[in-house]
Amino acid sequence: MQYQNFRGADLKEALSAVKATLGPNALIEGTRQISNGRGGGLGHSYVEVTAAPPAGLKWPYANREAAAVETPLRRREPRGQSAFGRGAKPTPSLIRDPSEIERELGMLRQMLNELNESRPPKERALTELHAAGIEGALARELANGATKVARRGREALRLWLNGRIKERLTVTPPMLTDTTPRMIACVGPTGVGKTTTLAKLAARARLDHGRSVGVISLDTFRVGAVEQWQRYASLMGIPFQIASDRATFQRAMADMPADLVLVDTAGRSVHGTAWPLAGCLREISDRKVNVMLVLPAWLRASDVTRVLEMYDDPLPTDLVVTKLDETYQVGGILHAALPNQLPFAYLCNGPRVPEDILDASVDGVLDAVFPSEA
Ligand SMILES: Nc1nc2c(ncn2[C@@H]2O[C@H](COP(=O)(O)OP(=O)(O)OP(=O)(O)O)[C@@H](O)[C@H]2O)c(=O)[nH]1
Ligand SMILES: [Mg+2]
Structure with a gap:
């Protein structure tokens, strides 16, 4: 689950930041009062709420502006062991949540696809082939005639390219069952x-x-x-x-x-x-x-x-x-x-x-x- 921290001068303000980003059904995991430990005019405290989106709500959530209140947690500290809470410096973790890496890869893939969609149709076909390791003259040959189908979207283009390769693929008839010497x-x-x-x-x-x-x-x-x-x-x-x-x-x-x-x-x-x-x-x-x-x-x-x-x-x-x-x-x-x-x-x-x-x-x-x- 993707947790985020939201801060406010008091609980009400922190909760309204949660609501603005994750909606009214956000899952609240915990709240903390955080202070810098000083009194008088140097004293400073705020409330932090840790929350996750309700099931079905996908990143980047509803409201990008409110999401900027705090960056998503890289990795959750076990409950009660927050280095920040004990006054020590938080240590950056090298271990990343696999679901977070997967999400980032998905975003990158989507960005690349969007970038590819804005290219001329023939180039889109070449990009698909290059990504599969097919290059140079062979890629150009296979992409020949792709202009029209590329306009119908990526799925149609990939299917068409598949067909182009299929037309030219051959396989050897089974040899081990054939009794010819x-x-x-x-x-x-x-x-x-x-x-x-x-x-x-x-x-x-x-x-x-x-x-x-x-x-x-x-x-x-x-x-x-x-x-x-x-x-x-x-x-x-x-x-x-x-x-x-x-x-x-x-x-x-x-x-x-x-x-x-x-x-x-x-x-x-x-x-x-x-x-x-x-x-x-x-x-x-x-x-x-x-x-x-x-x-x-x-x-x-x-x-x-x-x-x-x-x-x-x-x-x-x-x-x-x-x-x-x-x-x-x-x-x-x-x-x-x-x-x-x-x-x-x-x-x-x-x-x-x-x-x-x-x-x-x-x-x-x-x-x-x-x-x-x-
Ligand atoms: N992962 C994987 N390893 C393979 C596969 N085929 C062979 N290997 C491994 O690749 C290594 C080399 O395999 P060999 O069959 O000795 O290769 P070779 O072409 O006969 O090698 P030379 O006789 O030295 O030219 C061995 O460790 C094999 O176990 C495969 O399909 N997948
Ligand atoms: Mg050998």
């Missing part, structure tokens, strides 16, 4: 969740769908990477092989009695450095091959472009978005999907194996990238 390789920067995603897929394919699954790791660089897979493989009861180049990859494949082969790779830090995956995949002709580019949900548009330049051989066929649980601004990943018509395959919203993974759906991606505020 397949190889799925995960590529992407270091630490984005390639190994974790493949472990989730291995567990799902093996345990939920009873598929025959095997894993080959081309990551012989990261300390502990091999041991991590050995542990996963023995827990799931699936074969695991290590390879470092085309020849060892071929040998590993020859020893791999599995319909679904998952290939783990190391993150690539410099473009042009030795990258065995492309050579390894060229040998594969007897199964479908998916090269899934793994991107964290919080990657910004400019970094997405840089990553795409690094991972151009083999060209990715699908996208996996990880770490959706770590951010609210997810639009950057559309910069990988839309311009390149890359379908989304999986969405990962946590590190737990195998729980935190979902088959991607158009609505799932939209909901993450451009959530409806209705």
Whole structure:
């Protein structure tokens, strides 16, 4: 509850300040007589009333002028422990009431919305897209034609933008239930969740769908990477092989009695450095091959472009978005999907194996990238 202090020379005056601001049904929490402790002409005292608005009355209350009598309390002192009442200096508190912070955020949001409403319609569309992390040429492309709908208000504009994104989103058909022999390789920067995603897929394919699954790791660089897979493989009861180049990859494949082969790779830090995956995949002709580019949900548009330049051989066929649980601004990943018509395959919203993974759906991606505020 939002308490305020009101002062007056006497109780009547303090109560009329309460009434002017919070109305006749204000909830009175307490009254105090406060004096500076001096007598005679130096003496000074007043009455302070602590009150809260009645249920249903929302800030900024009825009367702004009267509300200026006293600023709202930052944090209520426990009853009878007011430092001010004991004559000591009140100590400013660093702990703020969460409901107060929420209210201030709501006001800021409203102010920004009002500010946005006063902008030209096309700019309003761009502001909405930028707020979602969609930038530059892609934002301009999506905002094209927004002028008319933007005049119908923010909700209509957001709905329209949602539709514009939806038109261009694609998803990969489910792979784990499809019994076609397949190889799925995960590529992407270091630490984005390639190994974790493949472990989730291995567990799902093996345990939920009873598929025959095997894993080959081309990551012989990261300390502990091999041991991590050995542990996963023995827990799931699936074969695991290590390879470092085309020849060892071929040998590993020859020893791999599995319909679904998952290939783990190391993150690539410099473009042009030795990258065995492309050579390894060229040998594969007897199964479908998916090269899934793994991107964290919080990657910004400019970094997405840089990553795409690094991972151009083999060209990715699908996208996996990880770490959706770590951010609210997810639009950057559309910069990988839309311009390149890359379908989304999986969405990962946590590190737990195998729980935190979902088959991607158009609505799932939209909901993450451009959530409806209705
Ligand atoms: N919060 C969260 N953490 C994740 C998610 N996916 C993976 N992680 C965590 O991210 C960290 C890195 O995951 P890895 O799977 O090792 O990433 P990687 O891409 O294989 O990393 P390198 O092999 O070093 O290139 C681990 O601590 C994972 O538990 C996710 O969706 N959400
Ligand atoms: Mg890894």
